[in-house]
Amino acid sequence: MADRAQPYREPPPAADALVRWPDRWGTRFLLTVDVEEEFDWGAPLDRAQRSTTAMRAFPDAHRRFADQGAPLTCLVDHPIATDPASVEVLREVLADGRSAIGAQLHAWVNPPFEEERRAGDSFPGALPETLEAAKLDRLTDAIAGAFGTPPRIYRAGRYGIGPNTRRLLRERGYLADSSVRAHYSYVGEGGPDFGAVGNHAYRVDGLLELPLTTVFTGRARAAGARLFGPLGMLPRGRGVAARSGLLSRVALTPEGMPLADALRAVDIAVGDGVRLLVFSFHSPSLAPGHTPYVRDAEDLRRFWAWWTAMFARLERLGVRAASLDEVLAAADQV
Template identity: 60%
Template sequence: MPAPGAGAGVHWPDDFGTRFTIFVDTEEEFDWGAPLSADADGTRHMAALPPVHARFAAAGAALTYLADYPIATSPLAVEVLREVVKDGRSAIGTQLHPWVNPPHEEEVNGFNSFTGNLPLALQRAKLAALTDAVTRIAGRRPLVYRAGRYGIGPDTAALLAELGYRIDSSMRSAYDYSDEGGPDFSAVPNHAFHLGELVELPFTTVFTGRLRRGGARLHRNLAHLPRGIGIASRLGLLSRVALTPEDMPLDEAREAVRVAVGEGLRLLNFAFHSPSVEPGHTPYVRNEADLAAFLRWWEEVLALLDKLGVRSASVDEIIAAACRPA
């Protein structure tokens, strides 16, 4: 993915301030260490979501649930989502996992798990099926989308615009999935920018440490050295920190938030996977101790954001601010 062109950046109005958003990859349960399967469609973890959502609501944080097809067609998940968005600020968007999203015409494999690699007609059909399913449960057409596995392609923006989307969040700043057949986001910045008719909100990645100005290029070079990335991180030279509790230590996340705010990032984009709200479904939350650490991570990070004056932004607030003159 190329860097956005000159003038593509979103010019946030002054009264928008510095804000944060939390997108939840709301998806089926599957074995992260096994090959992908079209039969993996469990959604029982959604029963554990309401008390977790209540913690965010109490802190004034809006959540955007990016529902994929198994979620959008699960009676349990639908009931839970309809209930939690009654807080008045949270919303339901879409996330496309092509291997569990009809029509099923492609071979299920790693390359085809990146939606942007599929034939255009099949991409359109899968996205339309997902959009219709989420429209039925949300009572309105979804406005925000994320490609599963960040599998955006050259046709994604135009397809989303056709279906009335306003926001895409399929890019993960400073990450490279090209070895797996996916996109390379090494040149993608953290700041929001216009992508055709859409606003692109990359999943925020912050480099911390004394060599953080080296960014993605230095991090990639360190990967070619034995234990280079780990040594650089332990020495406080360079760490790549995504804004998620999943595999990102609390102290590093807090420092990343401070760096992002200090460097003037106007919208910090956080994320997590919905199955992490119940132990046993993701590598990040295997037991009750992991869940307690997951919840504490959010408690501490939300407290820091509040201390720094960084407020939550809902999808509607982002669209209103990004689409009006600065």
């Protein structure tokens, strides 16, 4: 088992590792969806929880995003890839000609099941290398079999990459990873630390890394990466800092991120020269009752209102949607 006393810490990329997007690229956004099973977010993870009923809402969601010109990068896990009904839904999504299928490894529902089921084992990168590789093989093969082509982009469940992950991905033909959640740390739970990583796409270990965009806002935002960790050690420190307008950490997702904060974060990211904004959400949020973010019909209404306002802001800023194919092609031109 990986040594939990030595968590994986992603170093900040060197300047020459940053992607230099072509001038004609402008500023774009990539919309990623963690397409996954439903489970109780407040309970211990259970490998028996593999229900995929929320996928019934996916076709309508896809139509809504397609109407905004936004293709979906669908990061599917093992319960989805092995469920015929979910696969059929996603095949229809792929028929739009711009959406893409990638992989997401939820270790606790992805065979083989050889781990000891300790807390940190939900982070696939914390597993022994041979077990992480075996789970990745089962997932990759399931996706390739279901959709007729292997996935090219990966996201570790719970953002849990480790020291072996990228080499394993490269050996299996993956081209990109989107496991890094900029400015977040999961060390306290046995996971990785991305506290030193910002929002710009970069190359590492032969892969294109597309961090999920997270922006510090507030009067102290310039020192956000340095201050946010220590604030978490103070009782209610981060909450007080956010309410006072001193410092907030805002990820580009409708899940738990107030609309006004997210709109401000987009303005800041664009102003800071981030050329690819990466949004995300979980597919079970498309139906009430499956995530803490969408508990009822009113939450679902707010979810879609968030996207309506966000797309209007992106259009006003001249930020266009990008497909995974477009991202990979543009990154290869530098």
